[in-house]
Amino acid sequence: MLEFLETITGVPTPLLFGQILLGLINGAFYAMLSLGLAVIFGLLNIINFTHGAQFMMGAFVAWMLLTWLGLGYWWALILAPLIVGATGVVIERLMISRLYKLDHLYGLLLTFGIGLMIEGFFRNQYGSSGLPYRIPAELSGAWDLGFMFMPVYRGWVVVFSLVVCLATWLVIEKTRLGAYLRAATENAALVQAFGVNVPRMITLTYGAGVALAALAGVLAAPIYSVNPQMGTNLIIVVFAVVVIGGMGSILGSVLTGFGLGVIEGLTKVYWPEASATVIFVIMAIVLLTRPAGLFGRA
Amino acid sequence: MTMTTRRSLLATGAALGALPLHRARAQAANTVKIGVLNDQSGLYRDVNGPGSVACTRQAIADLGATLRGMNVEVVVADHQNRPDVGVNIARQWFDRDGVDMVIDVPTSSVALAVAQVAREKNKVYINSSGATSDLTGSACTPNTLHWTYDTYMLAKSTGGAMVRAGGDTWYFITADYAFGHALERDTTRFITAAGGRVLGSVRTPFPGTTDFSSFLVQAQASRAKVVGLANAGGDTINSIKQAAEFGLTRRGTKLAALLMFISDVHALGLETAQGLVCTETFYWDLNDNTRAFTARVLPNMPGGLRPGMAQAGCYSGTMHYLKAVLEMGVAAAKADGAATVARMKQMPVQDDAFGATSIRADGRRIMPAYLLEVKTPAESRGPWDYYKLLQTTSADEAFRPLSEGGCPLVRS
Numbered sequence: 001m002l003e004f005l006e007t008i009t010g011v012p013t014p015l016l017f018g019q020i021l022l023g024l025i026n027g028a029f030y031a032m033l034s035l036g037l038a039v040i041f042g043l044l045n046i047i048n049f050t051h052g053a054q055f056m057m058g059a060f061v062a063w064m065l066l067t068w069l070g071l072g073y074w075w076a077l078i079l080a081p082l083i084v085g086a087t088g089v090v091i092e093r094l095m096i097s098r099l100y101k102l103d104h105l106y107g108l109l110l111t112f113g114i115g116l117m118i119e120g121f122f123r124n125q126y127g128s129s130g131l132p133y134r135i136p137a138e139l140s141g142a143w144d145l146g147f148m149f150m151p152v153y154r155g156w157v158v159v160f161s162l163v164v165c166l167a168t169w170l171v172i173e174k175t176r177l178g179a180y181l182r183a184a185t186e187n188a189a190l191v192q193a194f195g196v197n198v199p200r201m202i203t204l205t206y207g208a209g210v211a212l213a214a215l216a217g218v219l220a221a222p223i224y225s226v227n228p229q230m231g232t233n234l235i236i237v238v239f240a241v242v243v244i245g246g247m248g249s250i251l252g253s254v255l256t257g258f259g260l261g262v263i264e265g266l267t268k269v270y271w272p273e274a275s276a277t278v279i280f281v282i283m284a285i286v287l288l289t290r291p292a293g294l295f296g297r298a
Numbered sequence: 299m300t301m302t303t304r305r306s307l308l309a310t311g312a313a314l315g316a317l318p319l320h321r322a323r324a325q326a327a328n329t330v331k332i333g334v335l336n337d338q339s340g341l342y343r344d345v346n347g348p349g350s351v352a353c354t355r356q357a358i359a360d361l362g363a364t365l366r367g368m369n370v371e372v373v374v375a376d377h378q379n380r381p382d383v384g385v386n387i388a389r390q391w392f393d394r395d396g397v398d399m400v401i402d403v404p405t406s407s408v409a410l411a412v413a414q415v416a417r418e419k420n421k422v423y424i425n426s427s428g429a430t431s432d433l434t435g436s437a438c439t440p441n442t443l444h445w446t447y448d449t450y451m452l453a454k455s456t457g458g459a460m461v462r463a464g465g466d467t468w469y470f471i472t473a474d475y476a477f478g479h480a481l482e483r484d485t486t487r488f489i490t491a492a493g494g495r496v497l498g499s500v501r502t503p504f505p506g507t508t509d510f511s512s513f514l515v516q517a518q519a520s521r522a523k524v525v526g527l528a529n530a531g532g533d534t535i536n537s538i539k540q541a542a543e544f545g546l547t548r549r550g551t552k553l554a555a556l557l558m559f560i561s562d563v564h565a566l567g568l569e570t571a572q573g574l575v576c577t578e579t580f581y582w583d584l585n586d587n588t589r590a591f592t593a594r595v596l597p598n599m600p601g602g603l604r605p606g607m608a609q610a611g612c613y614s615g616t617m618h619y620l621k622a623v624l625e626m627g628v629a630a631a632k633a634d635g636a637a638t639v640a641r642m643k644q645m646p647v648q649d650d651a652f653g654a655t656s657i658r659a660d661g662r663r664i665m666p667a668y669l670l671e672v673k674t675p676a677e678s679r680g681p682w683d684y685y686k687l688l689q690t691t692s693a694d695e696a697f698r699p700l701s702e703g704g705c706p707l708v709r710s
Contacts, residue, residue, distance in 0.1 A: 015519050022512050120339075127601045128343035129535060129565035135543070142545050148515055149545040223543065224508050225535050225565055229340060233508050268500075268512040273474050276503030 018148035019265045025154045027261020028161035029216055033238040034245065034253035035165055036212035039172070042248035043185050043205045046096060047104055049112035051238070052231030053119050054210045057084045058217020059226045060122060063131050073136035073222070080218045081211035088210030092203050115231075122228040130225030157219050164215065165254045172250055181205060240283040246296020256294060328628055329369035332616060333397040335387060335412065336427060338376035341505060341532030342404045344561040344600075346427040349609040350402045352598035357616035357649075360594070368628055370620065373397060377408050379505055384408035385415055392419040398632050399424065399619055402612050406430035406477035416441045421635040422619060422642075426611030429530070429557060430480040431698060434662040438705035440636040442661045443643075446611030447579050449477070450698040452556050453484035455577035455667045455691055457526070460554050461492040465524035468554075469517040470499035471510065471537060473529040478504070481528040481556055497522045502529070510537045514544050518551065526554045534558055535565050542570055559606040563672055563684045571684075572674045579665050580607035580651055581685055591650035604682045610651040618647050655693065660705040667696035 033055060040048045061083050062076035071079065091114060099106045134140075139153045172178040184191045184198050192198045217231075224230055241260055245252035260279050267275040286294060334354050336346040351374050358370045373395065377384035384403065391397035392415065399422040403409045409428030416423035417439040424443045425433055431450040433442055468489055472478040478501070486496050497520045500513045514537070517525045525546065527537050534555055541553055555562075558576035582592040582604045591613065595605055605613075622642045623631040631638045639661070647655045647663065655665040670685040678684065700708055 012519070015516070018515050018519075019512055022509075022515065025511070026509055123339060123343070125601070127561070127603065128337075128339070128341060128347070128532065129345075129561050130532065132565065132567040132570070134569075142543075149518070149549070151543045151545075153543070154511075223540065225532070225539060227532065227565075229532075230508065233506050265512055269516065272500045272502060272513065274503075276506050 012147075015147065016266075016269070018145075019269050020262055021148070021150070022154075023262035023265020024258060025158055025261070026264065027258035028158045029220060029234065029257075030238055030241050030261050031165055031254045031257025032161045032216040032219070033213060033234065034241040034257050035168055035250065036209040036216075037238065037242050038245070038248055038250050038253040039168065039212070040206055040209035041242070042250065043181050044096075044202055045100070045104060045185075046107040046111065046206075048206075048209065049108055049235075050091070050115040050118065051111075051210075051213050052235030053115040054084055054088065054213040054231070055217040055220070055234065056122065056228060056231035057087070057118065058214030059133070059221040059224075059230060060126075060131075060217075061214065062218045062221045063133050063226050066133065073139075073218075076218050076221075077215070081214040084214035084217075085207040085211030089203055089207040092206040096206065097199070097203070119228050119232065126228065128227055128229065130227030130230075133221040133226050135222040153222060157223075160219065161216070164212070168212070169250050169254065237279055240279045244279075244283050244286045244293055246293025249293065249295040252293060252295025328367065329371055330399070330620070330623055330628060330632070331371045331373065331395070331397045332619075333388075333391045333395075333400045334372060334374045334402050334612065335377055335384060335391075335400050336402040336404050337379055338374070340379050342379065342427070342530065344565070344603060345531050345559045345606060346402055346404045346608050346612075348600040349603055349605060350427070350612040352595055352600070353605055353609045353611075353613035354401060354616045355598065356591075356595040357613045357620065360650075361617060361620055365620065365624070368620075368624065377403070377405070379405045379408065381407045381411040385411045388412045388415040389419075392416075392421055398422060398635070399638075401425075401615055401619075402427050402608070404428055404608065405475075406432075406480060407475045409433060410437055410476060413437060413439055413442045416635065419635070422638050423635075424615040424619060426615055427608040429477050431484060431703070432476075432480060434658075434660040435698070435703040435705055438660050438703070438707055440661075440707060441639055443615070443639060443657060443663060444661055445615045445663050446607050447557075447577075447667075448662070448697070449481040449484045449557075451579075451667050451696050452577050453481065453488050455669050455689075455696065456554055456556050456575060457485040457488045458492070459575060459669055459689070460524050460552060461489055461494050463552075465552050465554070466492070466494035467522045468494065468496045468524045468526050469520045469522035470496065470526045470528050471513050471517060472499055472501050473504040473533055474501035475504045477530065478502075478528045482526070485526055485528070485554075485556060502533070504529075504533070507533065508536055510540050511544060513537075514541050514546060518544070518546055518549070522551070524552045524554050526556055528556055530557045531559070531562065535562050538562075538566055538574070539570060559608065560682070560684060561603055561606055564603070564682070568673060568675045568678055568684065571672045574672045575669065575688065576672070577667050577669055578607045578685075579667055580605075580610040581668060581670065581687075582610075583683065583685070584668070584687075587650040587653065605651075614647065614649045614651050614655075617649050618642055618645070621645065658700055660700060660703055660708050662697055662700075662703075664693040664697050666693050667691045 058080045061080040065071040065076050135153045142149050142151045188198045245256035267278045334351050375387045401424045404427030426445040431448040433444045470482045472482045563571045643657045657663045669689040
């Protein structure tokens, strides 16, 4: 079977497995980012284009905590999402909340603008080359899988993000809080009539979505250089993931995130030049055949 | 009464309006306009960006009184590493804004495109940050000067040194555009000439690749002794960082950072970058003159960055251009870009950043190339003390021989 695979693909099987593994790791980032986007879109109907900047802020806050306060990776994993989430709450209260009555497009433009401003600010302060952030000692090193050198940290990224995705899905689909949230999207007035503070719930949901982006940023800091454009490069792909998975579908965005990571990884072996476009080709095909996305409800 | 008042008002207004206009025209005749076109917001920003602008302005400041009342204006634009954007800005600058000279222009695809516009409009084009050796080869023009480095010189210096040290099998990770292709091509020539072999290469999408792990693992699987990084700026930083993560260097594979700038070393940190070998034509700590230049420009450098070779090239290029304009007279220089470039080729080039250098008929400025090794954290004596000099290639040896480039200007 393996030999057969090798014959038809022309790539040694171990290398192929290695690439699938790497694809899953990138997929973990796609999944976590698209999860945050899906939560925000599903419950607020806002297409949050600031997401890439908030991912980048997560990485920068991790760097600041280390450089200014001497707080390492594990602290950053807890504090950075809280800090960046809090800035999200402020942005939602001051600006986004004024746009709920208007078309989606306004929210998109506003968040896009905020994102550009945040990126511009960080670029002016820290340049474009990025700042070094080391892999924590507990997770450094690598496993020799024979066919590939597998850094421990990358394994941690996959496991950790799977846990976060699962937890988020459980909270929204299986708990009372999640039920309130889902009810509020269907009929906010009715939920408010039952004594639930809907505006506060929406604000906190936005904060939580932003915190997810920041969490992914902390995870990314030791792998990619911490630089202002790290979110821009990723966010367009992540939007494609959300569209393919179905806007607002939590499970859909997680599964498509991992799936597309693998597809992209395989493209990097067979046709590297196309690896930056393959996801958009898939997006076009999905939009033509299933406009609501693979997991979306039309 | 009202009529006269209104009429006199109009007349006064017209006179007032015309006054500065007159002065503006007189000024324009004595004004040279320089356009710094580079990456102000993307992965090459720290390599050129605002730092190049600071160095360009430093050249004007250093010339100071010798400009004899000539006005020099500097305009800046961000080409976003996209040829279409770069060409549009250059056209607008030449056609509408009266720009006489465009300098810097990183990203070889943009660099080549702008060269054609400068030729069409007969302006001066000094490329400091672009790398492709085609700028003085098949794509050379009478309006182009290639100022600071090129892919041939990088390939010969860094690539040649790696092969001599026993790295005779190579695998390339190449940024998929004009620059990466040219650098891979030029390096391959030196590898095969020295009896080495290229086992394979992978083309990475540009811009927008942040994860190089997949490409690094493919490189590792090829069992090549050297992985050649035919990329730059943010791409190089990510490749080197992730190569360390995936244990490439620990397993004995050598990394060849074919184009690396001091800002890249700074971003990587010495811990990760130590031992890497690269080639530059300028290093701030090379001699008293380079240190003096660096001290002057440093207050204006963004975020305390030390100038790298591409930025220092903008200083040197601007200074040489202005000296030529002074010799020719502003009107003559503005009227004919090709004539200005021809004059610049005749004049000896002299500045603090590069010392005494010269320009060849194909537009290539030639100067010594320094093979540098990144220091270990223990060797580094202070901030930005990053390199030790391994070897110097003389100006005549460092660049592609004039006869081999295929530049039509040389044949005729």
